[in-house]
Structures are given as C-alpha cells and as structure tokens.
Amino acid sequence: MHKARSASGLVMQLPYARYESKRTNLGRTMEIHGPKLLGTSYKDPVASFNLFRDFTVQHPEVYWSIILKELSVIFHESPKCILDTADRSRPGGTWLPGSVLNIAECCLLPSSHPRKEDDSFAVVWRDEGNDDSNVNRMTLKELREQVMLVANALDATFQKGDAIAIDMPMTVNAVVIYLAIVLAGFVVVSIADSFAANEIATRLRVSKAKAIFTQDYILRGGRKFPLYSRVVEASPCKAIVLPVSGNAVGIQLREQDLSWKDFLACVNQHSRPKYYTPTYRPIDSAINILFSSGTTGEPKAIPWTQLSPIRCSSDAWAHIDIGVGDVFCWPTNLGWVMGPILLFSCFLTGATLALYHGSPLGRGFGKFVQDAGVTVLGTVPSLVKAWKNTKCVEGLDWTKIKSFASTGEASNVDDDLWLSSKSYYKPVIECCGGTELASSYIQGSQLQPQAFGAFSTASMTTGLVILDEHGVASLDDKACVGEVGLFPLYLGATDRLLNADHEKVYFKGMPIHNGMCLRRHGDILKRTVGGYLVVQGRADDTMNLGGIKTSSVEIERVCDWADESVLETAAVSVAPPDGGPELLVIFVVLKKGYDCQPEKLKMIFSKAIQVNLNPLFKVKTVKIIPEFPRTASNKLLRRVLRDQIKHELSVRSRM
Numbered sequence: 158m159h160k161a162r163s164a165s166g167l168v169m170q171l172p173y174a175r176y177e178s179k180r181t182n183l184g185r186t187m188e189i190h191g192p193k194l195l196g197t198s199y200k201d202p203v204a205s206f207n208l209f210r211d212f213t214v215q216h217p218e219v220y221w222s223i224i225l226k227e228l229s230v231i232f233h234e235s236p237k238c239i240l241d242t243a244d245r246s247r248p249g250g251t252w253l254p255g256s257v258l259n260i261a262e263c264c265l266l267p268s269s270h271p272r273k274e275d276d277s278f279a280v281v282w283r284d285e286g287n288d289d290s291n292v293n294r295m296t297l298k299e300l301r302e303q304v305m306l307v308a309n310a311l312d313a314t315f316q317k318g319d320a321i322a323i324d325m326p327m328t329v330n331a332v333v334i335y336l337a338i339v340l341a342g343f344v345v346v347s348i349a350d351s352f353a354a355n356e357i358a359t360r361l362r363v364s365k366a367k368a369i370f371t372q373d374y375i376l377r378g379g380r381k382f383p384l385y386s387r388v389v390e391a392s393p394c395k396a397i398v399l400p401v402s403g404n405a406v407g408i409q410l411r412e413q414d415l416s417w418k419d420f421l422a423c424v425n426q427h428s429r430p431k432y433y434t435p436t437y438r439p440i441d442s443a444i445n446i447l448f449s450s451g452t453t454g455e456p457k458a459i460p461w462t463q464l465s466p467i468r469c470s471s472d473a474w475a476h477i478d479i480g481v482g483d484v485f486c487w488p489t490n491l492g493w494v495m496g497p498i499l500l501f502s503c504f505l506t507g508a509t510l511a512l513y514h515g516s517p518l519g520r521g522f523g524k525f526v527q528d529a530g531v532t533v534l535g536t537v538p539s540l541v542k543a544w545k546n547t548k549c550v551e552g553l554d555w556t557k558i559k560s561f562a563s564t565g566e567a568s569n570v571d572d573d574l575w576l577s578s579k580s581y582y583k584p585v586i587e588c589c590g591g592t593e594l595a596s597s598y599i600q601g602s603q604l605q606p607q608a609f610g611a612f613s614t615a616s617m618t619t620g621l622v623i624l625d626e627h628g629v630a631s632l633d634d635k636a637c638v639g640e641v642g643l644f645p646l647y648l649g650a651t652d653r654l655l656n657a658d659h660e661k662v663y664f665k666g667m668p669i670h671n672g673m674c675l676r677r678h679g680d681i682l683k684r685t686v687g688g689y690l691v692v693q694g695r696a697d698d699t700m701n702l703g704g705i706k707t708s709s710v711e712i713e714r715v716c717d718w719a720d721e722s723v724l725e726t727a728a729v730s731v732a733p734p735d736g737g738p739e740l741l742v743i744f745v746v747l748k749k750g751y752d753c754q755p756e757k758l759k760m761i762f763s764k765a766i767q768v769n770l771n772p773l774f775k776v777k778t779v780k781i782i783p784e785f786p787r788t789a790s791n792k793l794l795r796r797v798l799r800d801q802i803k804h805e806l807s808v809r810s811r812m
Contacts, residue, residue, distance in 0.1 A: 167608035167689060168570055170577070170584050178202040178604050182227070183475045183617075190223060206604045210617060217618040217646060221252075224471050228505045229268045233257045233437040240646070248645040248664060248674055249652055252440070252464055259435035260444060260463045261339035264504035265301040271481050271507035273297055278509045281484065282329050283525045284402075285376060285515020292529050295329065300336075305433035307337035309424045315343060315367060317436065320446060322346035322361060322369035324388060327490050328514050330399055330417075332500060334370050335491055342436025344460075345445040349492025350375060350384060357391035363458045363656050364446045368395040373406045378516045385410075440464055446655065447494055447592050457593075457662070458655035465595035466501035468649025472596040473502035475617050477533060477562050477586050478603055481507035486526060487535025487562070488517035494592040495564065499535070508533075518543050523550035530557050537565035539791055541572045555579045560603065564588040565791060567692060567710055569717075573609040587612050589692055591678060593663070595649035598641075598678065599690050611689040620644030622675070623682050626706065628668040631684070638683045638708075640696045642667060642675030650676070681708050698795055700730040701739055702774050709795055712766060712774075716743055719765040720758065722751035727785055729799040734810040740777040742802050746784060755779040778802075 178184040184202035187209055191199035194212055199205050213220040218239035236256035244251060267273050275298035282293050295303075315321065321343050325331050338345045346364040348357055350372075361369065369392070375382045381401070385408055388396050399417040400406045406416050424430040445461040473479040485508045489495040503510040513525045517540060526534060534555070541563070544550050558580040563573070564587070573585045584607050590597035598619050599612040607613055615621050622630035623639045631637040645664075653659050667675045681693040693708035700707050712728040724746045730739040743762055747753060759779040766774045786797040 167611060167685070167687070168574060170582065170607040170609075172203050172605050172607075173603055175201050175203060181478045181603055182480055183478070183602070184604060186223060186227065194219065202604050206602065207614075210614060213618045214615075214620040214644070217648065220618055221648060224474070225467070227271070227474060228467065228470055229263050229266070229271055229273060229507065230260075230467060230505065231258065231263050231266065231268070233259070236440070240648075242646070247652060248676070249650055250646050252648045256440045257437050258440060258463060259340060259342075259437050260466050260501075261304070261336045262435040264336060264501065265297070265304060265340070267297065268507075273481070273507045277507070279504065280329055280332065280510045280512065281529045282512040282514060283529070285513070285521055286379065288521045288524050292525070293329075300333070302431040303333045304336045304340055306421065306424065306431050307333055308341040308433040309427055309430055310421055311337060311341045311343060313423045314420070317342050318344070319367040320344045320346050320364045322348050322364065322366040323371075323491050324348040324350055324352070324357060324369055325372045325384065325399065325491075326350050326375055326514065327496050327512060329512060331370075331491055332510065332512070335497070335500065339444045340433065340435050342438060344443050345491075347445060347447045347492045347496065349490050351490075352387070352492070354387045354390035357388060359456070360448055360458075361392045361394060363448075366394060368397060370397045370399070372399045372401050373408045374401045376401055376515060378519060438463070441652075445497060447497070448492075449592055457657050459592045459651055460653060460655060461497065461595060464649045466497070466505060468594075469498040469596040470502045470505035472600065472616050473498070474506050476588075476597070476600040476602050477502075477560060479503070479506050479508050479533060483508040483532045483559075484511050484530050484557075485509065485533045485535070486511035486513070486529065486531045488513065488522070488540065489535075494590075494595075495535070498596065518547075518549070520549045520553075523553045523555075526555060526558075527553045531555075532557055532559050533562065534558050535562040535564070536576070537791060538563060538568045538572060539566065541576050542569065545572055545575050550579065556581060558583055561585045562588055564590075564597070566793065567714070568610040570609045577609075585609060589680070590616075593651045594647065594678075598643060598647075599682075599692075608687075608689045611685070611691050613689060615690075619647065622670055623684055624668065624675075630668075630670055634688070636684055636686045638681065638693065641678050641680050641682045642670065643678055644670075645673055645676045647676065681710075683711075698729075700728075700741070702730060702741055702771075705771060705773065707770065707774070711770065712741070712743070715765050715769045716745075716762050719761050720753070722747050722753040723758075724748045725785070726762075727793055727795055727798055729795050729802060731799060731802050731806060734807050740806075741774065742778045742780065742798075743776055744785065744798050745779060745781050747781060753781070755781055 179188050187202045221239050234257035236253035241251040241254050267275055277297050278294050279297045279300040280295040321338050346366045348360050371388045373385045375384050385398055396414040397420045398406050440463045443460040447459045448456040485503050487499045511529045511531050513522050560583050577585055586601035588597040589599050597616055600616050601607045601613045605613040622642050623637050624642050625639050663677050664674055667677050679696045683691040683693050694710040698709040709728045713726045716726040727744040730741050732739050759776050763776045786794040
C-alpha cells in the first residue's frame with residue numbers, strides 16, 4: 158500500500174493493486190462469485206467492493222453459504238437453512254437452524270480447505286525473559302492431544318453443562334483449557350487476570366461458575382504479582398491452580414483446590430487419555446460467558462454461542478485477510494472479547510496463533526514478533542504509543558508483517574503512521590465492535606483505501622444507519638454525525654443476556670427503519686465527506702454545549718494536539734447544580750518532565766476548540782491529574798471523571 162492525503166485531510170493508504178487484490182481471501186472469493194451474483198456490474202475486487210458488500214447486506218444467506226465453506230466448520234448435523242426469519246419474536250432471526258456441532262472440534266481437526274494438517278503449527282510462543290531462546294512450537298496434533306487430555310480430566314471432575322471460569326494470562330495452557338471446556342460440553346466463564354477480588358466475585362456469582370482455572374502468580378516485566386490469592390479472596394469455589402513456572406505451584410492451596418498436576422493425574426488410569434469424543438450441541442448453545450467492559454456501569458453477562466466464533470473468524474478472514482500461512486499475534490486476554498476472537502480467528506482459518514507469555518510493553522515482545530515471523534499484529538493505540546515513546550522496538554525486523562490491526566480506543570494518526578512504517582507502510586486495519594456482536598461492525602478492508610484512525614466500511618453483511626437527534630436515518634452518502642443503529646439480522650449477535658433484559662438493552666426505544674426495529678449499539682459515528690467512519694465516543698458521552706451537540710472524542714482530538722506538554726485529555730460536561738447550560742471540563746495528563754498551569758491550558762484549549770470546532774464552545778475548567786481511570790481493557794471511564802466534577806460542584810453549591 159502507498160500513502161496519500163485525501164481532500165478531507167485524512168492520511169490515506171491506497172488499496173492493493175488490482176492483481177494483488179485478487180490474491181486476498183475476499184478478492185479471490187469475489188472473483189469466483191462476483192460475476193454470477195452481480196452480473197455485468199462486477200469489475201474486480203477493488204472497483205466492485207462496495208457493490209459486493211451491499212449485496213451481502215441484502216442477501217446475507219448467500220454470503221454465509223459461501224463463507225462457511227471457507228472456514229474450518231464441520232457440522233455433526235447440517236443446518237436446515239442459513240436464515241429463518243419466520244419467528245417475529247426474534248428480530249435477529251434464527252441462524253443455521255437445526256445444525257449441531259462442536260466448534261472446538263472444528264478448531265482441532267485437520268481439513269483440506271482451509272488446509273490444516275496434523276503437523277501444521279497451531280501455536281507458537283515464548284516466555285518473557287527467554288528472549289534469546291528458540292520460539293516454542295506446537296503442532297495441530299499436539300494441541301488436539303493436550304485439549305483432549307484436559308477434556309477427560311474435566312469429565313472426571315465436573316457435570317456436563319457446568320460453567321467453569323478461566324482467570325489467568327492468555328498462555329498456551331489457557332488456550333488448551335478454553336478449548337477443552339468447550340469440547341467437553343461445558344461453558345467457559347471469561348475473567349480478565351487484572352481484576353480485583355470483588356470483580357472476580359461478581360463474575361463468578363453471575364455466571365454460577367462451579368470452578369475456576371487460575372495461576373499462582375503472574376509474571377510481568379520481570380515482576381511477580383499474586384493471582385491465586387485474589388481468587389481465594391473472591392470466592393470459595395474450587396480452583397485449579399497452574400504454576401507460573403516449573404511443575405509445582407509456589408503457594409499453599411486451600412483444601413478444596415487442586416494443583417494443575419493433581420487435576421491431570423485423575424486421568425492416569427484412563428485407557429486413552431489423549432482421545433476424546435466431543436459433546437455435540439445445537440448451534441445456539443452457549444459456549445462462553447463474557448462480560449462487557451463496564452464503561453457504562455454494571456458489566457453485562459454476555460453468552461457467546463457456537464455462532465459467535467463463526468462470526469469473528471469470518472470477519473478476520475474477510476477484512477484482515479487471515480488464513481493459512483499467517484502467524485497472528487494480538488496481546489490480549491481470554492477475559493476480554495479479543496481473546497476468544499483471536500483464538501477462533503486462527504484455528505478456524507488455518508492460521509498460527511502467536512502468544513507472548515509476558516508484558517507486551519518491552520523489547521522482549523517486539524523481538525518475539527520478529528523471531529516468530531508474525532504476519533499480522535494486532536494492537537491497541539495506547540500500546541503503540543508506548544512502543545513509540547520508549548523506542549523499545551528500534552532495530553527489530555518486523556518486515557514479515559503484512560498488516561496491522563487496531564481496536565479498543567480511538568487511534569492517533571501519528572502513532573498509526575509510525576506503526577505502519579515498521580513494515581514498509583503496511584495497512585493498519587481499524588476494528589470497532591462489541592462483545593455482544595462477537596466481532597466488529599465497522600472495519601477497514603485491504604480492498605479499499607485506508608485512512609489512519611478511521612474505518613472504511615461496515616463489516617460484511619452488516620447493515621447500519623446513522624441517526625440524527627430525531628431518530629431519522631441520514632442518507633448513506635451524506636456526511637453526518639449521530640448515533641449508529643444496526644440492522645437486526647446479524648449472525649453472531651446476542652439474543653439474550655444473563656443479568657439484564659436483552660430487549661430493553663438493545664431494542665427498546667430504537668426507531669423502525671425499512672420495517673425493521675434497529676439494534677442499539679451506543680456509538681456516535683461521524684461519516685466524512687469521503688465516506689469514512691470515525692467513532693466519536695459513546696452516546697452517553699455526547700455533550701450539549703450551548704444547545705450544540707458534540708462528543709467527548711471530538712473535543713479530545715483537538716486538545717491532544719493543542720500543546721506539546723499534553724499526553725492525553727478527557728473531556729466531560731456537567732450541568733450546574735442550580736441548572737443552566739452544561740459546563741465543559743477538560744482533564745489532562747501531562748507528558749513526563751512537563752509542568753503547565755491549568756489556567757494556561759484553559760486558554761490554549763479554548764482557543765483551539767473555538768478555531769477548530771465551534772467559536773461558541775468555552776472551557777469552564779482544566780484539571781491536571783496523574784492518570785485517567787480506565788477499565789481493565791484500558792477503556793477510558795469518563796463517567797468516573799464526570800461524577801467527580803458533579804460532586805465538586807455540589808459541594809461548592811452548598812458552601
């Protein structure tokens with residue numbers, strides 16, 4: 158891809174040349190099926206991308222019938238059809254009705270298309286501190302045998318259908334445990350290893366987990382952090398404890414708990430401990446309970462079904478071009494949605510999963526990316542900023558990377574440009590979705606020009622509109638800003654929640670569009686003149702400043718560039734206790750070594766906002782703080798800052 162600048166000022170990367178585009182997963186598929194589906198309108202994968210994507214929205218059953226043959230999905234009982242919309246009580250439709258399978262088995266079996274063989278490398282990894290050692294490798298056969306061994310041990314210990322939690326770093330063992338739980342017909346409960354005891358307790362209680370897999374400690378950046386002790390504080394439920402290193406746990410266990418070694422020992426008398434017959438279940442059976450990040454309050458318990466892996470792996474296949482021969486790395490955790498997305502996106506497309514057992518912030522991780530031959534590297538913007546600022550990856554060879562991917566928060570254009578430069582300016586594919594969608598609803602595509610920090614398209618089969626303040630959809634080709642509404646027919650999206658009213662959360666109060674009740678997602682989207690999409694925060698981060706609506710993200714983008722002392726900003730608005738227009742407050746974290754007064758920054762920010770956004774916007778207060786409150790997945794908690802300001806104003810009003 159080549160760099161350019163659009164008329165709207167976005168820094169662009171041009172798409173593949175026509176001949177290269179036909180070698181991508183989606184381009185190859187379009188070349189085969191495009192002429193038949195689109196007739197003479199079809200030209201080539203680049204010229205006809207938008208036409209083909211629109212076709213997938215209008216005819217999702219046709220698209221999914223094609224894509225299911227591209228993934229390693231093997232049905233025990235085939236579906237009666239692709240989509241059944243007869244049941245009006247299910248606005249999202251019934252997908253692949255009547256089908257029965259085990260999606261973990263699909264990950265573990267060899268296949269001819271995509272080409273997965275027993276001696277193919279399924280996982281590569283390295284432990285932090287062993288940066289000069291060879292990369293560890295596990296074949297598909299070795300992975301399958303390890304998973305089946307653990308599945309037999311699970312059967313000897315638990316009852317079918319039990320919910321079993323995983324609270325540990327995303328190591329090879331964690332991946333084996335995850336697949337074994339699903340293979341054996343249990344349900345994974347995903348808990349991030351960064352959570353405090355009370356957060357662990359909440360998730361165990363809501364999911365009714367019968368046990369939890371964890372580690373004695375976590376190693377990060379050469380330091381040891383306790384994990385098992387947090388699990389003990391959280392709940393009396395049975396824990397199976399893995400050692401962070403060696404074969405023996407380095408801590409005294411409770412009476413009801415088991416070491417990893419003792420847990421596996423229960424299959425010693427098994428005649429075939431590394432063979433297991435999968436538990437086959439209907440496709441809408443739950444396999445994983447995940448939790449929302451909590452940016453909008455109490456985390457929602459979101460059940461993934463066997464449809465969810467199909468969704469996320471198909472989007473990785475189509476948009477990021479993941480497939481056989483790729484080595485896919487994305488620092489994450491099974492407690493967050495990217496963990497399962499990464500796992501299934503590798504094993505259902507034939508790619509190799511790359512895991513670094515340690516902190517991704519240092520040179521050790523960068524060297525692993527080099528030595529493992531990573532071809533697709535996923536990131537979050539704050540991680541890229543850290544690599545750039547510390548220069549920890551300087552001198553490393555990342556040129557095997559064919560594309561980058563980014564999610565989690567708004568990207569910085571300069572940081573994305575720096576990242577892209579590490580591999581001959583390869584594309585950075587932006588991804589934005591949700592746990593409840595099992596993937597991204599807007600993304601980039603290698604068949605389109607990409608703009609740093611923006612999304613070039615809705616994902617395949619995803620229909621969406623941008624709503625104005627009256628709930629009216631803007632025209633598809635019109636530049637606009639508003640809350641996004643998703644078309645309800647969305648394979649992989651949830652149809653239930655464990656601890657909330659699904660219909661109330663996602664559909665109640667949403668407008669009808671072309672006879673469909675739109676699905677709520679909560680993002681504010683801006684569509685640019687060139688058709689690119691920019692996320693401007695959540696609907697609950699929308700401000701009304703002097704009768705004019707804007708978003709936190711829009712103001713933060715201006716303020717982040719306003720002065721060299723600024724590392725990052727967070728914008729919130731609050732109504733005065735005695736009424737009146739909302740007040741704009743900017744929180745600031747300064748760069749290390751800088752010292753700046755709030756009043757000076759207030760003047761700088763006010764001028765920048767008035768010049769770049771609106772001359773009527775005024776900054777009421779600037780507050781400098783050492784760091785921002787964030788969720789464990791690094792999402793900014795503006796509501797915490799908003800509540801802090803509300804409290805301060807309330808106290809002042811009573812004085």
